[in-house]
Amino acid sequence: MSKVGPLGEGLSVSAGVQADSSAVSAGPRARSLSGDGPESPRGALAGVRAGVRLLRSEIGLTFRRPRNLALLGVLAVVPLVIGVAIRAAGDGADSFVGQVAGNGLVLTFAAFFVMLPLVLPLAVGVVAGDSIAGEAGLGTLRYLLTAPAGRTRLLALKYANVVVFAVAACALVAVSALVTGLVLFPVGPVTLLSGSTIPLAEGLLRIGLVALYAAAGMAALGALALAISTLTETSIGAIATTLVLVVVAQVLQAIPQLAVIEPYLLTSWWAGFDGALRDPVATDQMGQGLLVFAAYIVVCGSIAWARFTSRDITA
Amino acid sequence: MPKRARAVRWGVPIAAIAVVAGAVGAGPVIAAVQGDPVLPERTAQQLLADVGTRWKSGELPPMSGTIIETASLGVPGLSALTGEATGPVALLAGSHQVKIWYGSDSQIRLALPSHMSEHDLIVNGDQTWWWDSAANTATRIKTPPMPSEPALPPAVITPQEAAERALAAADHDTAVSVGNDATVAGRAAYELVLAPRAATSLVKDIRVAIDGETLIPLRVQVYAKGAAEPAFEVGFDSVTFSRPAPENFEFTPPAGAKVQDGEMPALDQDRAALREHAEDGELKTVGSGWTSVVVLPFATADLAEGEKQGHGPGLAVGAMADGVLKAAEPVSGAWGNGRLIRTKLVSALLTDDGRLIAGAVTPEVLYEAAGRK
Amino acid sequence: MTTTIDAAGDAMTASPAGGPAIVTRGLTKRFRGGQIAVDHLDLTVPRGAVFGFLGPNGSGKTTTIRMLLGLVTPTSGSSSILGAASPVQALTRVGALVEGPAFYPYLSGAANLRRFDAADPSADPRTVGRRVAEALDRVGLAAAAKKRYRAYSLGMRQRLAIAATLLGPRELLVLDEPTNGLDPQGTREVRNLIKDVAAGGTTVFVSSHLLAEVEQMCTHIGVMSTGRLVAEGTLTELRSASVPRIRVETPDSSLAAAALTAFGLTNIIPAPGEVSAELGDALPERVTAALVREGIAVRGLQVVHPTLEDVFVHLTGEGFDVEA
Numbered sequence A: 001m002s003k004v005g006p007l008g009e010g011l012s013v014s015a016g017v018q019a020d021s022s023a024v025s026a027g028p029r030a031r032s033l034s035g036d037g038p039e040s041p042r043g044a045l046a047g048v049r050a051g052v053r054l055l056r057s058e059i060g061l062t063f064r065r066p067r068n069l070a071l072l073g074v075l076a077v078v079p080l081v082i083g084v085a086i087r088a089a090g091d092g093a094d095s096f097v098g099q100v101a102g103n104g105l106v107l108t109f110a111a112f113f114v115m116l117p118l119v120l121p122l123a124v125g126v127v128a129g130d131s132i133a134g135e136a137g138l139g140t141l142r143y144l145l146t147a148p149a150g151r152t153r154l155l156a157l158k159y160a161n162v163v164v165f166a167v168a169a170c171a172l173v174a175v176s177a178l179v180t181g182l183v184l185f186p187v188g189p190v191t192l193l194s195g196s197t198i199p200l201a202e203g204l205l206r207i208g209l210v211a212l213y214a215a216a217g218m219a220a221l222g223a224l225a226l227a228i229s230t231l232t233e234t235s236i237g238a239i240a241t242t243l244v245l246v247v248v249a250q251v252l253q254a255i256p257q258l259a260v261i262e263p264y265l266l267t268s269w270w271a272g273f274d275g276a277l278r279d280p281v282a283t284d285q286m287g288q289g290l291l292v293f294a295a296y297i298v299v300c301g302s303i304a305w306a307r308f309t310s311r312d313i314t315a
Numbered sequence B: 001m002p003k004r005a006r007a008v009r010w011g012v013p014i015a016a017i018a019v020v021a022g023a024v025g026a027g028p029v030i031a032a033v034q035g036d037p038v039l040p041e042r043t044a045q046q047l048l049a050d051v052g053t054r055w056k057s058g059e060l061p062p063m064s065g066t067i068i069e070t071a072s073l074g075v076p077g078l079s080a081l082t083g084e085a086t087g088p089v090a091l092l093a094g095s096h097q098v099k100i101w102y103g104s105d106s107q108i109r110l111a112l113p114s115h116m117s118e119h120d121l122i123v124n125g126d127q128t129w130w131w132d133s134a135a136n137t138a139t140r141i142k143t144p145p146m147p148s149e150p151a152l153p154p155a156v157i158t159p160q161e162a163a164e165r166a167l168a169a170a171d172h173d174t175a176v177s178v179g180n181d182a183t184v185a186g187r188a189a190y191e192l193v194l195a196p197r198a199a200t201s202l203v204k205d206i207r208v209a210i211d212g213e214t215l216i217p218l219r220v221q222v223y224a225k226g227a228a229e230p231a232f233e234v235g236f237d238s239v240t241f242s243r244p245a246p247e248n249f250e251f252t253p254p255a256g257a258k259v260q261d262g263e264m265p266a267l268d269q270d271r272a273a274l275r276e277h278a279e280d281g282e283l284k285t286v287g288s289g290w291t292s293v294v295v296l297p298f299a300t301a302d303l304a305e306g307e308k309q310g311h312g313p314g315l316a317v318g319a320m321a322d323g324v325l326k327a328a329e330p331v332s333g334a335w336g337n338g339r340l341i342r343t344k345l346v347s348a349l350l351t352d353d354g355r356l357i358a359g360a361v362t363p364e365v366l367y368e369a370a371g372r373k
Numbered sequence C: 001m002t003t004t005i006d007a008a009g010d011a012m013t014a015s016p017a018g019g020p021a022i023v024t025r026g027l028t029k030r031f032r033g034g035q036i037a038v039d040h041l042d043l044t045v046p047r048g049a050v051f052g053f054l055g056p057n058g059s060g061k062t063t064t065i066r067m068l069l070g071l072v073t074p075t076s077g078s079s080s081i082l083g084a085a086s087p088v089q090a091l092t093r094v095g096a097l098v099e100g101p102a103f104y105p106y107l108s109g110a111a112n113l114r115r116f117d118a119a120d121p122s123a124d125p126r127t128v129g130r131r132v133a134e135a136l137d138r139v140g141l142a143a144a145a146k147k148r149y150r151a152y153s154l155g156m157r158q159r160l161a162i163a164a165t166l167l168g169p170r171e172l173l174v175l176d177e178p179t180n181g182l183d184p185q186g187t188r189e190v191r192n193l194i195k196d197v198a199a200g201g202t203t204v205f206v207s208s209h210l211l212a213e214v215e216q217m218c219t220h221i222g223v224m225s226t227g228r229l230v231a232e233g234t235l236t237e238l239r240s241a242s243v244p245r246i247r248v249e250t251p252d253s254s255l256a257a258a259a260l261t262a263f264g265l266t267n268i269i270p271a272p273g274e275v276s277a278e279l280g281d282a283l284p285e286r287v288t289a290a291l292v293r294e295g296i297a298v299r300g301l302q303v304v305h306p307t308l309e310d311v312f313v314h315l316t317g318e319g320f321d322v323e324a
């Protein structure tokens, strides 16, 4: 094949032609953009509806994903295993957990006592750590953003989804423990840590309180995991980092010489759920725990936001 | 433009961290902004007199609150205790919380919360209960609290008791003054400063914060010489002067709990043992006031025995002593040979001839006491 | 070498419907490693055009598209699509395929499309079923709608990605190598689809290496090379701007070369058995006459119009290795 001469300069005439063609194509297709501005009430309502739709899509994805279902399965099974173990071991009513044998309701508290340090954080860490990094890894993040989901909006809805999962996980633990307790053990008024006894109905209320507090603690962990998730493109990395932090924090917590930093660790406040088992309820301790959770959510949430809204999506 | 936009973005989390840090430090900051509270002037004498008359009436106003006790005595090996022990023994190290409900002298409840367990002392009329949730055991205390002795386990020192002790020590060898007014548990308080005159004392001063309104002691701090932070501090973190709900003082052993009759656990037994020692003439004090030291027969072998007995507090004490002994420094002098344990606030000398000499004094005072056989 | 256009300078501020579909000014991306992926790109894509975005591997096509869509922040310069101040405002009217398909493997094709439709705040949830079915139908995936994406073949995945760009009414389609991995029928379908969409008034911005394909469907072309735009214009402009050559088959090629030089032709390349030269404005019959007059044995004579591929290779260099 023969070679052609230099062409570059020849092309610089294109300007005029382009200006022409754009003039031709303009006009007739002038389309009215979305009639409602974001400020108008109708626009705001539509915005909320669209947000709910995307959140539902997120939740649907989370709760249909086989891996997450397996995690929820584990959360449901652990209380059952604890219950069966206590049933098989027989007595041992010399401690709080030992009371389970005498009162099935106590199994719920025992379940949270056992699961809050690691099992629940594992489940929440997986879902939250995966939330952004997983989409980036699959490449779906670029299509969500060009849909366009909007970066701030997507991040907010991702976090809302994490919170929903945290609440569902804690509720699942509570319900599973409750059902196991009802089936395997007698049920009656509950003895609190303070030695006083409350009726069954109030016991159920306290279970709700414990589950909500635990969910708040898990939501704070979710914010941390979400922030980590925006830093990487591999969900395994984000999940592993989150879980390593959880474990390291609990190791630090166990070192007496480091007692100074304990109040700043997220993990040390999870244990505060036992405030619901005192008489009167230790509102000061639990309130402070909730404040710490809120602080973690605000700080981690803003870090996630700053990172996610300024990051290049190259995956 | 993108670089600037990015910088602005990251300003948000930085601001969030600043806000949180501000909220964490808000207590001190607000206090600093408000400055010291201003209370009507009272000299040390007036204050002591007012407090004295106040206490003579006997009754404290009903109240409830949270007391935080922090001990950083600098005892080597002691900190290892915090992780393991629960209940009263754990109060010897680290920071602890005690909740108090006070209705009257015959209606008192103290709660020592720890993770998933709680110890409670409930005094209601002629009944006194000690509840240990971890052991699921309720103990009916037989001996009703003697009027001369406080009803509380000694380790749980209320501000009232501590102030009483501090004021009792105020005689000719103490400089008593009123310091700057302080804020404790959000309340304006006088601060009574008791400083030992003896140079050989390790105590710099003891500060007692006395509520400006009710004249109730709210906080006691013990400062060692050369330390900016108190070596020991007990004070209200929050307090409300209103009558606690009566159900706080009701205690019925829960179904399924072990119910037993007994003495105050652990520390009362120790105290009884101490009293025995004193009666046998084995325990003596040398010197007086701030520089007094305790001398008692002591052999390291005793510790091992205590460990073998193996019940809760004994074990913890044994473990603690082990740690302490490891950090001891061998010393010798005209008085003989021994091992010296120094902390910020207390020195202790274990002589090889089997005596334990201890006090809030410099080692020289201990050596002198050791020489006086 | 890069085309500079002043006429369209204020196009970015023009009314949304009137201005060009895509305008970039000095658009530059330097990645963290220091690599310049796009270097002062000035691009104008008129409305209604089918714009072929050509360039060898690593020349910065995908990076440009990412910047247009707001996925990557430019290091300097600016870009605007559909006259909007920021990409997000325009993206509901844009269908985009960026660097191949990406979907949730555990969802079916239809469920995947619903998922991305849910992310679009302006999409109407009441019509999503119909729109998804239509989009799948247009790319020939109707039969595989219920199949999990995991089980899709390469071409089916590519088709699904194209379907995702057709979920709503679009004013602009940005397609990064849409026919990648497609069978001949698929390629043809996509080509027809693009023509179809363009006929409806939608602007199409399509990046490709396949010159034949671009030649068949594009009205405008831009050529990238190592991050720079080396040519931009309509297809006819590009073709006409390229100079035809005359090729003479002859046993005495050196004599012929001399004769052509004497005639005033330039860029003469002698080869065994033939010689070629730039024809320019000269008429072929006059050249033939001149050769015959010189007594050169002319066995064959041909006027060669360069193909787009020739143009492309000429602009972007002959080398096969990608520039790093």
Ligand SMILES: Nc1ncnc2c1ncn2[C@@H]1O[C@H](COP(=O)(O)OP(=O)(O)OP(=O)(O)O)[C@@H](O)[C@H]1O
Pocket: A314, C031, C032, C033, C035, C036, C037, C055, C056, C057, C058, C059, C060, C061, C062, C063, C064, C323, C324
């Ligand atoms: N995330 C990144 N970090 C660093 N360099 C990058 C990144 N993404 C792309 N590049 C570099 O930018 C240049 C342009 O890449 P780009 O993907 O835009 O090329 P392309 O024209 O789309 O190539 P292809 O035809 O192979 O798709 C390449 O040299 C590439 O190595």
Ligand SMILES: [Mg+2]
Pocket: C061, C062, C063, C099, C176
């Ligand atoms: Mg590419």
